[in-house]
Amino acid sequence: MTPGSSRPLWQRGTPYVLLLPSMLFMALLFGWPMIQGISEAFRSPDGAGLDNWRRMVDEPHFWDAVRNTLLLIVTVIPLQFVLALGMGLLLQTKLRFSRFYFYLWAAPLAVSDLAAGLVWLSIFTDRGFLNSALSDLGLGTFSWLSYQNTSTMLLAVVLAEIWRSTSLVLVIVVAGMQMIPKEYDEAGQVFGGSSWQRLRHVTLPLLKPNLQVALILRTIMGMQTFAVAQALTGENFPLLVGETYKWFAQLQNPAVASAVALLVLTLSLMSSAAYLRLLRRSGAEEGAR
Template sequence: MPYLLISPALVYLVFFIGYPLIQAILLAFFDDMGRPTLEYIQILLNDIYFSDAVKYTLLLASVAIPIQLAIAVALALLINTKIRGYNAFLYIYTIPLVLSDIAAATIWYTLLASYGLINRVIISLGGEKIYFLSSRHPELQFFSIVVAEVWRATAIVFVIVLAGLQTIPRDLIEAAEVFGATALQRLRHIVLPLLKPSIQAALLIRTLFAMQVFATAWVLTGRSIPVLAGEAYYWYTELLNPHVAAIYGLIIAGITIVIGILYIKFLRLKHLEGV
């Protein structure tokens, strides 16, 4: 009976994770004739975009995710106080969740382009045009991707954190207030420790998506700011080399797994440390 209950999960793991993973490994380390080879790894290492793709993918995640987590926690704490109009805010703030990556990136492209809305406002106020998306200014391109990603994906972190915040027993907060704990002390010693499972889940999900970021970077900057998922797409569709694309996919999976293990290790709850 227990095996029957978990069979849907096992079927999902086998067909949607296990099988694609095995196929990616076969593509990465075997040629079209089925012979083992390291040729495609050598091609990858000689690719001038590879090191930049790794750098920008990790940099984007390390910059965007902490910003998203900070905003999500702050907003969740505010909304949890049931301020006036919080229901309307929830609906409005989660709108980016229903947009596709391409749609969200296109919105920001129209805002940040050289003749986009933001530059029109700047020029109307007497300022000079800012070339956010010009390849001559990679720092502005990277900034634009970060802004678009924070706008697009913070909502999912916010929803998870808010759900976790609402499971914290109100009795604990009230007891701390009775004993004279300040708001900061309650946040530090009660709220944040009890939010660890939600924060852990939010970070795992957000990191998974951050490692797969593609449409935002591709629409806004093309290959000027290469990312791992974008390079996998380029090698598969433009260069017609699924072997190198598979290696890029395995690298994304490997980085995500390592970061996920670190999250689980360092955000482990104290009562589970002996388990």
């Protein structure tokens, strides 16, 4: 006999009854719009079909948007994690004014995507602060955001994204570091472990759940990058979410916009599942050792 089988039926069903309103709310808020979006993506004048997907793929900037989105993710996320870990380790040393530094580094969390893009636009535009500084030094000016200079456009978007969203990773990393008992690091010191060895064999393994959450969140947010690039480059640096906006707002075609949005959702889910699988496998291998 299981522990809960002796209770009356109405008591066993109470948790589900209490969860029912929130489940209904989530279904209405997310489930129904998702079903509508999926059906819209496969809807065509002749019925269900792949016409919207063919139009999406045949659009001239689509593959550039896919390339730029993936390139932005593989460039920004590793740099953000290195910076966040470095800043978190600095804060752990209890250096002077460390609380002030934390608030300073976390300040970009309060800045919207569009505002961050406009801030960096004032730096990289032809008459911006960077060109003014270069001109004062006698080094000439450069068109950083010209459509002919894709590498510098990528650089501008990468720097803006790092400045805007590294703070999110930092907050998650610092929260995880505060949960690690100091005795573990002290034990590593007693056994002669160097700073690098303690980081590799003590801090990082214990931070793994936090890093996993941060990695999934940042990848999903990276897939959704739009306002920063839009403010800096307009349509010269296309991204997948920008394609969704263009099809919906400019081309007045919500069906193809739904197809692009569904593609972004699929890529986000696939990357999250891959992260969970790889991290679970690596954890199992470490446990076997």
